[in-house]
Amino acid sequence: MTRLSPSAVLGVLLTGALLCAALLGAVWTPYDPLGLNFTLKLAGPGAAHWLGTDEFGRDVLSRLLTGAATSFWISFLTVCLAVSAGTVIGIVTGYFRGWVDRVVMMFNDALLAFPGILLALGLLAIFGANKYGIVLALGLAYTPTVVRIVRGAVMSLREREFIEASRVMGNSNAYTMLRHILPNCIAPLTVLATSMFGWVLLAESALSFLGLGVPPPAPTWGNMLASGRPFISQAVWLAIFPGLCISLTLLGINLLGDALRDKLDPRMRH
Amino acid sequence: MHEPRPILDVRDLSLEVGRTGIQILKHVSFNVNAGEIVGIVGESGSGKSMAARSIVALNPPDIRRTSGSIRFEDRDICTMSKRDLRALRGARVGMVFQEPMTSLNPSMTIGRQMEEGLRLHSGHTKRERHRLIVDMLARVGLNDPSTALSAMPHHFSGGMRQRIMLAAMMLLKPALLIADEPTTALDAVVQRDVLELMVELTRENNTAVLMISHDLAMVATYSDRVVVMSQGEIVEQGETRSLLEAPRHAYTGKLLSALPQRMPARAIENTPVARIEVDGLVVDYAARQGLFREGKPERALNGISLNVMPGEVVAVVGGSGSGKTTLGRAIAGLIPPTEGQVLFNGDPISPSSTNYGNYRVNCQMVFQDPYSSLDPRMTVAGLVGEALRHRKELSANEKRSRVTEILDEVGLAASFATRFPHQLSGGQRQRIAIARAVVTRPQFVIADEPVSALDVTVRAQVLKLFAELQRKHGFSCLFISHDLAVVEQIADRVIVMKRGVVVEQGSRDAIFDNPQHEYTRELLQAIPTLVRTGHGGVKLGWRFHSDAGTGGNASDGMIRLPAQ
Numbered sequence: 060m061t062r063l064s065p066s067a068v069l070g071v072l073l074t075g076a077l078l079c080a081a082l083l084g085a086v087w088t089p090y091d092p093l094g095l096n097f098t099l100k101l102a103g104p105g106a107a108h109w110l111g112t113d114e115f116g117r118d119v120l121s122r123l124l125t126g127a128a129t130s131f132w133i134s135f136l137t138v139c140l141a142v143s144a145g146t147v148i149g150i151v152t153g154y155f156r157g158w159v160d161r162v163v164m165m166f167n168d169a170l171l172a173f174p175g176i177l178l179a180l181g182l183l184a185i186f187g188a189n190k191y192g193i194v195l196a197l198g199l200a201y202t203p204t205v206v207r208i209v210r211g212a213v214m215s216l217r218e219r220e221f222i223e224a225s226r227v228m229g230n231s232n233a234y235t236m237l238r239h240i241l242p243n244c245i246a247p248l249t250v251l252a253t254s255m256f257g258w259v260l261l262a263e264s265a266l267s268f269l270g271l272g273v274p275p276p277a278p279t280w281g282n283m284l285a286s287g288r289p290f291i292s293q294a295v296w297l298a299i300f301p302g303l304c305i306s307l308t309l310l311g312i313n314l315l316g317d318a319l320r321d322k323l324d325p326r327m328r329h
Numbered sequence: 330m331h332e333p334r335p336i337l338d339v340r341d342l343s344l345e346v347g348r349t350g351i352q353i354l355k356h357v358s359f360n361v362n363a364g365e366i367v368g369i370v371g372e373s374g375s376g377k378s379m380a381a382r383s384i385v386a387l388n389p390p391d392i393r394r395t396s397g398s399i400r401f402e403d404r405d406i407c408t409m410s411k412r413d414l415r416a417l418r419g420a421r422v423g424m425v426f427q428e429p430m431t432s433l434n435p436s437m438t439i440g441r442q443m444e445e446g447l448r449l450h451s452g453h454t455k456r457e458r459h460r461l462i463v464d465m466l467a468r469v470g471l472n473d474p475s476t477a478l479s480a481m482p483h484h485f486s487g488g489m490r491q492r493i494m495l496a497a498m499m500l501l502k503p504a505l506l507i508a509d510e511p512t513t514a515l516d517a518v519v520q521r522d523v524l525e526l527m528v529e530l531t532r533e534n535n536t537a538v539l540m541i542s543h544d545l546a547m548v549a550t551y552s553d554r555v556v557v558m559s560q561g562e563i564v565e566q567g568e569t570r571s572l573l574e575a576p577r578h579a580y581t582g583k584l585l586s587a588l589p590q591r592m593p594a595r596a597i598e599n600t601p602v603a604r605i606e607v608d609g610l611v612v613d614y615a616a617r618q619g620l621f622r623e624g625k626p627e628r629a630l631n632g633i634s635l636n637v638m639p640g641e642v643v644a645v646v647g648g649s650g651s652g653k654t655t656l657g658r659a660i661a662g663l664i665p666p667t668e669g670q671v672l673f674n675g676d677p678i679s680p681s682s683t684n685y686g687n688y689r690v691n692c693q694m695v696f697q698d699p700y701s702s703l704d705p706r707m708t709v710a711g712l713v714g715e716a717l718r719h720r721k722e723l724s725a726n727e728k729r730s731r732v733t734e735i736l737d738e739v740g741l742a743a744s745f746a747t748r749f750p751h752q753l754s755g756g757q758r759q760r761i762a763i764a765r766a767v768v769t770r771p772q773f774v775i776a777d778e779p780v781s782a783l784d785v786t787v788r789a790q791v792l793k794l795f796a797e798l799q800r801k802h803g804f805s806c807l808f809i810s811h812d813l814a815v816v817e818q819i820a821d822r823v824i825v826m827k828r829g830v831v832v833e834q835g836s837r838d839a840i841f842d843n844p845q846h847e848y849t850r851e852l853l854q855a856i857p858t859l860v861r862t863g864h865g866g867v868k869l870g871w872r873f874h875s876d877a878g879t880g881g882n883a884s885d886g887m888i889r890l891p892a893q
Contacts (some may be wrong), residue, residue, distance in 0.1 A: 221701075
């Protein structure tokens with residue numbers, strides 16, 4: 060086991076802590092995240108409610124935990140969708156080239172020209188604003204980026220002699236793609252997938268902030284940030300804590316992504 | 330002609346890599362006199378490039394000097410200010426690098442690039458500069474120098490770019506020219522032309538040359554003195570001819586004995602059915618498609634016919650662009666032929682034919698670049714074992730023992746099985762690549778420049794191994810190479826290619842001793858060979874004497890100088 064760099068340790072710790080919080084939020088919270096308590100509206104952080112309460116007297120900590128579970132789950136599914144679809148398309152087009160490649164890439168470039176969040180907004184109008192609608196919309200919106208990156212990696216890989224060596228051995232195209240191309244794309248894919256997890260989390264928060272994400276009263280970090288906005292002068296914690304959660308998650312994930320890349324590539328090991 | 334006062338005097342120079350304390354140069358001392366050509370030879374990692382780069386203080390920033398001095402024209406380079414150094418570089422010391430494809434700026438016209446140095450280091454007016462550049466370009470042999478001024482580097486071939494590079498350097502009439510593997514990337518014939526031009530130009534201006542190379546024959550031909558380096562140390566230096574004829578240091582001896590040499594010819598039986606028969610092979614490359622126009626397809630192979638007998642090694646030689654690599658790939662089935670066919674044991678091969686699976690197992694390939702031919706994410710055992718994937722008749726255990734067996738045959742211990750390619754040296758990687766090709770016990774192996782990327786001594790070992798395996802397993806081999814010395818050692822028969830056609834073929838001795846075609850003669854005359862003298866030394870010789878006598882004289886080992 061090689062020593063981890065300090066930034067890798069920080070990334071692992073941050074991401075690990077937030078993942079634990081999300082897992083915890085899925086099974087247990089100190090209070091009911093939806094439970095109203097009008098006697099305790101906009102209470103500041105204290106012993107009973109560590110992170111205070113919101114305008115309906117709901118416990119912010121409980122809502123953050125539940126929101127974490129929702130946000131992480133949505134981001135995870137979205138990244139899985141985008142990465143698997145993008146990888147398959149990228150590898151096949153990059154490996155075979157020809158007219159299929161040209162047509163797919165033309166379509167892909169057209170999609171890339173759209174800002175991801177705008178595309179997701181449009182798709183959400185089709186799929187409807189619920190958890191799986193968001194996954195589908197964001198997943199499709201982020202697929203072109205993956206296709207671009209994977210195709211680029213594959214095109215430089217297929218010029219390497221070990222791909223020809225595989226063909227000389229009599230291996231089929233499918234086997235060559237699976238055994239030689241895909242493993243060599245893992246390093247860029249890991250970095251991409253982790254940073255994409257961050258983008259999607261941010262995009263999901265943004266959609267929720269705009270009121271197009273997971274519908275209230277179910278909490279997500281984005282809609283908590285949005286609902287805290289009108290009270291920012293009276294109850295600053297309502298906006299600070301969800302915002303902090305989003306920033307720390309992004310930081311942790313990006314550091315983790317770099318560390319993972321260094322670990323996964325055998326050339327980086329000593 | 331040589332003045333006794335050295336223009337470059339390196340004394341006791343030691344360099345260390347920043348934090349690690351690893352010494353990359355150990356107490357190196359040598360000097361270069363005005364107008365003299367000094368060669369530095371050594372294998373990769375010997376520190377020869379480092380020694381040269383420290384002269385112009387172009388070493389990477391984490392390299393530290395721990396002792397010694399470098400004096401150039403009686404000034405100490407090590408204590409010079411950055412400003413003085415800049416004035417020195419280009420103006421007094423020129424450099425020509427190995428890779429002409431990358432050493433010219435691809436987005437600047439030739440004229441602008443050549444003018445850069447003149448503008449910085451001389452007081453000429455724009456008109457004078459223009460005239461100087463055009464004269465120099467004409468001098469280095471460009472047909473139309475004034476048009477060349479506005480051309481971009483990618484309009485020129487590698488040899489032409491190296492000429493332009495040389496012209497740009499010599500414009501400023503430097504006192505010293507450092508040439509770091511100046512012609513390694515070029516063909517034999519082009520290499521000779523560029524080197525002779527370099528010698529001519531430097532001689533005219535009394536410029537000294539420090540020539541760094543791993544190519545002993547080249548250094549022996551053109552240098553007055555030679556410095557032999559190994560692992561950061563100078564092991565031996567002296568006058569070129571006497572040093573090569575009677576090396577004193579063991580390492581020099583090892584380097585010289587690693588040079589390829591001709592083996593006695595083998596008797597190859599001509600069977601009625603050739604192992605491989607190529608019949609009228611034509612390969613066209615699809616044209617580069619423009620946005621609105623269809624280009625013309627490019628013909629890489631134009632009707633190639635040849636055959637390879639069982640157990641025979643047939644070498645294919647030719648310059649770059651001759652189609653020799655395309656030929657190998659077409660026979661291996663990596664490139665579909667436009668016309669013609671390949672017959673394996675008398676049966677035509679195509680991806681749809683029933684014997685194609687059999688051919689895939691029996692035809693293997695060794696590639697040129699061991700850094701790119703092995704999947705970096707697989708272990709050695711995985712890499713070699715994968716070749717056996719299509720031998721369904723073997724059990725998993727049999728496959729494992731085959732892998733262990735072949736690793737032993739290529740001289741790698743069983744402990745290598747779990748290593749990854751990046752943990753291996755170039756020579757070890759090429760052994761793995763050979764193991765992977767031979768493990769299936771193929772009847773036919775295509776080796777595409779298998780030793781070109783390797784150092785002299787490693788090359789000798791790998792070549793020996795390859796020949797041993799060939800004899801042991803008796804596979805036929807198509808050996809593609811641009812290195813005539815290597816071909817001379819290993820081939821039974823030689824095929825000479827030029828621009829997609831076979832210009833001459835015949836037994837090795839016939840081709841090397843009595844070439845018929847003009848191109849073969851030109852190829853053989855381009856580069857001298859080093860002939861063993863019997864007591865551990867070598868001297869320059871020429872492969873065959875042409876009637877015109879341009880090849881110099883082999884008997885006295887005379888160094889051939891260009892006509893003034």
